[in-house]
Amino acid sequence: MEFCPTCGNMLLYELPNTGHSARFFCPTCPYVCQIEKRVKIKRHMRLVKKAVDPIFSENDQQNLPTTDTTCPACNYGKAAFYQVQIRSADEPMTTFYICKRETCRNHWRED
Structure with a gap:
């Protein structure tokens, strides 16, 4: 075209x-x-994957608010959370959780 x-x-x-x-x-x-x-x-150029920077660094994860929720991996009762708008504006925000147990640190999300 x-x-x-x-x-x-x-x-x-x-x-x-x-x-x-x-x-x-x-x-x-x-x-x-x-x-x-x-x-x-x-000739077509091969695409190279671009390095992706994390949204939150390790220091930012320590300052996140905590809530009483159960980790699905270790059943620990506390988790840090943050919310991101990853879908269209009329959809609710997605909540991401990080387990607060030092040995677990599992990440999960709730749509």
Whole structure:
């Protein structure tokens, strides 16, 4: 899909006639782009995963508020929590929990 560099409309394809080769043309302005007979092969770049920074660092996790909730992994009764809006604005926020037991530190979420 190609777009006109002058007006931004989508270019249309015109089959080759006796007078000209195949081309793209703009239906609203006089822009015309001739199509070469030789095909250009473009090499695709491999995508590299970008390093993701954590939302909260270890220091931030120590300052989170705590609540009385049970960890599903170790049944400890205290957990730190934070809320993030990960869906659309009309949906409720998602609550993420971190177990406060030093040996567990399990992470879970509640939608």
